[in-house]
Amino acid sequence: MLQRIKHIINEGKRFLITTHIDPDGDAIGSVLSLYWAFESMNKMSLIYLRDPIPYRYNFLPGPSHTLHEFNDTAFDGIFVLDCGDLSRIGDGYESLRDRGTIINIDHHNTNESFGSLNLVDETASSTAEILYRLYTSLNIAFTLNISINLYTAIFTDTGSFRYENTNAHAFHICEEMIHKGVNPSYVSRMVHENHPKERFILLGLVLATLETYFKDRIAVACVTNDMFRQTGTTREHTDGFVEYLREIKGVEVAILVREISSTRYKISMRSKGMVDVASVCNLFGGGGHKNAAGCYIDGNLYEVKQKLKGAFNIQ
Numbered sequence: 001m002l003q004r005i006k007h008i009i010n011e012g013k014r015f016l017i018t019t020h021i022d023p024d025g026d027a028i029g030s031v032l033s034l035y036w037a038f039e040s041m042n043k044m045s046l047i048y049l050r051d052p053i054p055y056r057y058n059f060l061p062g063p064s065h066t067l068h069e070f071n072d073t074a075f076d077g078i079f080v081l082d083c084g085d086l087s088r089i090g091d092g093y094e095s096l097r098d099r100g101t102i103i104n105i106d107h108h109n110t111n112e113s114f115g116s117l118n119l120v121d122e123t124a125s126s127t128a129e130i131l132y133r134l135y136t137s138l139n140i141a142f143t144l145n146i147s148i149n150l151y152t153a154i155f156t157d158t159g160s161f162r163y164e165n166t167n168a169h170a171f172h173i174c175e176e177m178i179h180k181g182v183n184p185s186y187v188s189r190m191v192h193e194n195h196p197k198e199r200f201i202l203l204g205l206v207l208a209t210l211e212t213y214f215k216d217r218i219a220v221a222c223v224t225n226d227m228f229r230q231t232g233t234t235r236e237h238t239d240g241f242v243e244y245l246r247e248i249k250g251v252e253v254a255i256l257v258r259e260i261s262s263t264r265y266k267i268s269m270r271s272k273g274m275v276d277v278a279s280v281c282n283l284f285g286g287g288g289h290k291n292a293a294g295c296y297i298d299g300n301l302y303e304v305k306q307k308l309k310g311a312f313n314i315q
């Protein structure tokens with residue numbers, strides 16, 4: 001598979017790079033690192049992102065602009081990164097297939113192998129780890145622009161080297177990126193210590209909704225559109241909230257319920273390892289990893305919480 005992808009890269013001139021909606025650090029870092037990898041090979045690449053780059057990743061080097069709409073051009077390859085299924089790219093994803101060969105590079109175990117070429121390794125800590133292998137086999141030099149993006153992708157997807165997907169490869173690659181000039185404390189400051197004050201006012205409101213079920217093994221907190229209005233914040237300010245809930249002693253699964261509308265909610269789940277939250281989210285048509293997954297549930301807030309409770313079979 002690696003050989004076939006290398007062939008497409010070596011033969012092609014123009015590429016499109018994209019990832020999922022509500023992009024996280026692995027999504028952004030992976031996309032931007034691939035952009036710089038193409039730059040170093042003197043190949044043209046464009047980035048399509050449905051959503052703007054979240055503020056905490058604005059420090060990462062990237063092109064001066066990214067596409068937020070598809071135009072009519074065709075590409076020699078379309079790289080879809082960190083995306084379990086193609087629809088996660090957002091509106092217009094159907095038209096992508098007519099614009100070039102889709103190369104799917106990912107580490108979600110729910111990945112649907114939607115590409116013409118699929119480089120999926122669910123044992124990898126992150127999509128960035130798989131890209132590192134690709135760059136190495138292409139003999140691409142790890143410039144600071146590539147390195148800081150790969151480092152940040154791995155740093156964030158492993159929860160700052162705390163989650164179960166933290167493996168020796170993650171440390172090995174990050175060590176190499178430090179040798180290439182990445183400053184770990186700078187990345188950590190940019191990612192974790194650069195939030196607007198409003199985010200913490202929102203966090204206070206969200207934590208006040210905390211409930212636990214099944215003898216404190218499940219923790220649930222909610223964020224509503226009213227809270228966003230009240231604090232002048234948006235969805236991206238909730239990034240990291242569900243991870244706080246995981247820090248509660250005895251909690252096995254942390255859940256953040258975010259209002260989309262009064263009858264539809266977005267669910268983010270994090271597990272400490274005992275419960276496979278990807279399979280729970282799958283019950284509602286979502287997916288993700290064993291320890292980090294998401295889905296949408298229809299109903300009012302009360303009904304959504306009841307459905308969540310019903311989905312867990314904990315004695």
Ligand SMILES: [Mn+2]
Nearest residue numbers: 026082127157
């Ligand atoms: Mn990822």
